[in-house]
Amino acid sequence: MxxxxxxxxxxxxxxxxxxxxxxxxxxxxxxxxxxxxxxxxxxxxxxxxxxxxxxxxxxxxxxxxxxxxxxxxxxxxxxxxxxxxxxxxxxxxxxxxxxxxxxxxxxxxxxxxxxxxxxxxxxxxxxxxxxxxxxxxxxxxxxxxxxxxxxxxxxxxxxxxxDIKTAEMIKYASNAFLATKISFANEIGNICKKLGIDSWKVFEGVGLDHRISPHFFKTGIGFGGSCFPKDVKALIKKAEEIGENPLILKAVIEVNERQPLKMIELLKKHIPELKGRKIGVLGLAFKPNTDDVRETRAYIIIKKLLEEGASVIAYDPKAMENFKRFYPDVSGGIEYATSPEDVLKSTEIILIVTEWPDFEELDYSGKIVIDGRRIKAAERTARIYEGVCW
Ligand code: UGA
Structure with a gap:
């Protein structure tokens, strides 16, 4: 090839x-x-x-x-x-x-x-x-x-x-810090949500401090991908092996594992009984512009929805084939749509998992939207709109 x-x-x-x-x-x-x-x-x-x-x-x-x-x-x-x-x-x-x-x-x-x-x-x-x-x-x-x-x-x-060892550590320290920034933002975001504060505005303000920088503060359903989860876990293992107890790194992973389930908690606020309901999931890739589904938050969310007895209709512009291959355990329970419009047509309940630009083009009128990534169009047009951390 x-x-x-x-x-x-x-x-x-x-x-x-x-x-x-x-x-x-x-x-x-x-x-x-x-x-x-x-x-x-x-x-x-x-x-x-x-x-x-x-x-x-x-x-x-x-x-x-x-x-x-x-x-x-x-x-x-x-x-x-x-x-x-x-x-x-x-x-x-x-x-x-x-x-x-x-x-x-x-x-x-x-x-x-x-x-x-x-x-x-x-x-x-x-x-x-x-x-x-x-x-x-x-x-x-x-x-x-x-x-x-x-x-x-x-x-x-x-x-x-x-030297060679330092180069190896720079990579781990960089990824661990970026992952920490996201989990930190999500923790503050969860507090903001309860207090009725927009965490994206909060981090806009925080990020203006040049010592902090505004990047990697996007709150939502947490980080996926082939790097952050695996690298932070490998560093924790290594630290433990040499007699350290890396508390911050452990919390970074714990916050991240909890974060996608916040989406279901919010959904249940509006639809307490998910059994028999059809839920639309927009986005399966761990982030936009890739077909990679490794450690995608979509898997955790869909698994939970199926466990609750809901049915799922999902769409992703690039990652549907990979999702089917990687997650055969849940894939049987998913109906794959041919377009995001199809998803919107077939249910009034929408979860936004990946911020593909295509999802900004949609009209969410009449829908209950739980948004994990802050899609402005959904925020503007949905009948009921809830952002995970804002
Ligand atoms: C990450 C690093 O950003 C790269 O520098 C590094 O080289 C790479 O891992 C690697 O080790 O190979 P990547 O995993 O491709 O890159 O993607 P990111 O853009 O870092 O996003 C990772 C995850 O964090 C995504 O799920 C994304 O949605 C999430 N994220 C990112 C947030 O939830 N909030 C943010 O503010 C930023």
Whole structure:
């Protein structure tokens, strides 16, 4: 698919870029060929959570083994860069020994090794890659440092050079802080809701303080996605392993798990008995402009609705296929609509889960809307409108 310029995921601008560059890049599953014909290898595989929240390094280890074997025959200095999100110590204590064992060579002497975390957001990944706030390079040897500085030279952004462990930790601390900001905002938002205060206005005021910044204060049903929940949980596990008790991080997860259920609480204020009712759900992706449904709040909400005996009609512009595949346990109970208008036509009860721009175009007159993401059109036009935290 990649060689045919077909992105296997939906990401804005990616297909156009791949079409433009078709023939100038080459995807292969032949490690040896790839490494003999290049100077740098990035390890970009996933680092999912195990059921207990700890990090699963299976893919990282497999990649390191295959790269190590291929490095045996490489004569020029080749640099291996870990871009996958890995806990502090992983590059040096897990990746390095595997590379050395299978290549028969020494890191930092016969080949380079570095850690270079990514800070891309899904949906705006291309933009984030080309205009990053910073580039963090975790390096040990001078030669690797030079090669990576040269690689990133065309990108105009502050470059922070640190040791490998620090680079690994910068990634976790960044994601944990952003997740904390959201859970903090939601906690204040829940208090605001009870007091009749608009939390979005509150955070507009708070964010004007340049020490705080206005971003990542959107209150609602909490964060999903493949990064925040898994990274915060992995950091908690690691902290506990080394004898720490990370109270704030634990609360960040707890607030986030409670948050989507607030939607159902609010709905029940208006419709106490959900059994037999048809509920419309707008949005299944964990955020707009992506087809990714990992840790989406939609799953928690739909599961609860089905448990309460309601039926669900759902629509998402890009994520319906993925949702069916990822969540077969609830998918059987969902009717998938062909448009958001269809959802509005078939029920008067609407839950807004993802803030796709398409949902701003709708007329919600006559509807009971519980909004998890603050869609202005719904706020303006619905018969009954409730925002989760505002
Ligand atoms: C996040 C980080 O923002 C990236 O910097 C990081 O590189 C990435 O994780 C990663 O580790 O790979 P991403 O998960 O793609 O990126 O998306 P975000 O835009 O951060 O949104 C995450 C979740 O937080 C979404 O469910 C979103 O709806 C929610 N969110 C975000 C809020 O509820 N409120 C906000 O104010 C912002």
């Amino acid at each position: 990649i060689n045919n310029a077909q992105p296997p995921i939906y990401e804005e601008g990616l297909e156009e870029l791949m079409q433009e560059l078709k023939g100038k890049y080459h995807a292969t599953n032949d490690y040896r060929w790839a490494i003999l014909n290049s100077d740098i290898t990035f390890i970009t595989v996933g680092t999912p959570s195990k059921p207990d929240g700890s990090i699963d390094l299976t893919h990282v280890k497999q990649a390191a083994k295959s790269i190590g074997k291929a490095l045996r025959d490489k004569e020029d200095y080749h640099v291996v860069v870990v871009k996958s999100t890995v806990l502090p110590g992983t590059t040096e204590e897990v990746v390095k020994p595997i590379l050395e064992k299978h290549s028969g060579k020494k890191a930092f002497k016969d080949f380079g090794l570095a850690m270079n975390p990514e800070f891309l957001r899904e949906g705006v990944a291309l933009k984030d890659f080309l205009n990053p706030d910073r580039i963090v390079l975790g390096v040990q040897d001078e030669k690797t440092k030079k090669i990576l500085e040269e690689l990133y030279e065309p990108i105009n952004a502050p470059k922070l050079i640190v």
